[in-house]
Amino acid sequence: MEGKKAVVVGHEVPPERLLADLERYRQEAIRLGMTDAKVIATDQVVVDERVRGKCRIPLCVEYGVSANCPPHSPTPAETRALVGRYQYAIFMKREVKADGMAGPDVAKNLMQGKFDPERTQRMRAVLEIPAQVESMAFYDGYYLALAYGGACKIMYCAGVECQAIQPGQHCRFPYRSRPSMESAGMDVFRMCAQVGWEVYQIGSQTDPASVPCGLLAGLVLIQ
Template sequence: MKKYSADEEIQRLTEFVREKGGDAMFISSDKVITGEWVRMKCLFGCNGFGRRFSCPPYTPTPSETRAVLDCYSHALLVRFEGDVGETTPERLVSREMTRYVQTIMYELENMAFHDGFYKAFGYTGHQCGWCGKCCAKEEDAVITDCKNRRKMRPSMEAAGIDVYATCKNAGWDLGVLECTQVEGGTVLNKPMTTVMLLLVE
């Protein structure tokens, strides 16, 4: 097995993301910003709270995530623009897009791990899409009930990461998502940007 330096690995992973239609950029892990307020947005602003094991309250707190980030020096920000499937007013991001980006992050983490970066860990985008129905919704559910724990990862925001501030630190301009209310739900005014993070050490 060829040994890659951290810089070589970041470049290798970046090329993989670009082949898949996205973009990626190196960011020092100390430039990844966490905040206690982020969890409040999940608790009071998202219908997914407690409905999937990749979401709070099952995910690490912002302070726990900060402690994890402090174990790394290298990270890769990953972004995808738009969608790969059809959306509806009830679903702003298609199931196909969710599965697509989560599969890519799973493959990225595995690639880094098998290249010798055994601490590699990914934060994905969207709510978990590995199962059609998450058993987190069942009474007395615990995270060990998850049927896809090998693949399932929290999103950045679910783990308390300030995605906007982190993107700004990387030189990426990430605007606030704008939507319009229509009959039956909401539609996006412009394509969604999906942002994810891979820690590499």
Template sequence: MSEKYEELKQKALACGFSHVGDLDADTIQVKSEVRSACAENKCQHYNKNWVCPPGCGTLEECSKQIHKYSKGLIVQTTGELEDSFDIEGMQELGERHKEAFHKFAAVVREEYPGALVLGDGACDNCRECTYPDAPCRFPERQSSAMEAYGMLVSEVCQQNDILYYYGPGTLTYVGCILVE
């Protein structure tokens, strides 16, 4: 790996992630069953913004976009919970991950303008999305969820030799970036 790429990994850690690992784009398989789970709309974001299906593109379009790249990074924020009902702890960890992810995404987009940035969850840049009536107000800040692109996150981690499960009482939020 290049020195610049290794520096990018250090910047990811400096942004607040717990773990950073290499991502080989060839290991990523998009799965229709993951995308189908989005259509069940349990998160209430399906068909409501530009970064969730169907606004983020077809599964085939997402796959083509992913495979324009050869490498990237998996970034994770892991924390301990008091118990499996620690909703407050889950939310706090999610906010920590989101903050680290937004910081890191800005760094990545500055250094790699063509990077594909994929996080977790729906976009929250605007109170109300323009979808589908008008273009996105902030396309330079968009990041779809890995699942929106059909990725089974645990499998992507496993295929790239980075843990997904860090033991009982832990929770991990995951994102990734792909660079040229």
């Protein structure tokens, strides 16, 4: 495989080039499989301690079992400080069938650690596409590009322990796993509403037939 051409980095990026690159990354996210993507200013990234509180109360099955979930993932305070250092991000969504996300069977299977392989496959896109866009931006010279995706434990390491939280060990999939937006304290629902995307509250008691579609979201901080 031909390697990527190295670029000189560290200089100010002219605004017109930055805007053109952001649009390119937005389009790339859609080409790779996202339903839609938007270029947003980072003041539209909503960080709220209550989101992270929902990881703990009631305790999520992912809590404490992965390096990319609380308490290991960045805290809301860290996320706020980090996001505040960036100007622009690509916010992306993938619409999915709601039947794999709502209803009592979904909750029961989650509690028992059983994951529907088809659903897992669909959800992987929301980890892999932001990581791919991050990589594209990185090799273009945006060396601080940073992606957030979905819950990596379910998608890559179901049934085995997270290696990254073992002393002296490292992540099995460092180029594909990223913290989910929620695990870092981002209010994805609020952000979707801000950009005009409809998002539905889905729980174990929700009738899947009442949900037009489920939504998975990712974010890449660019510059």
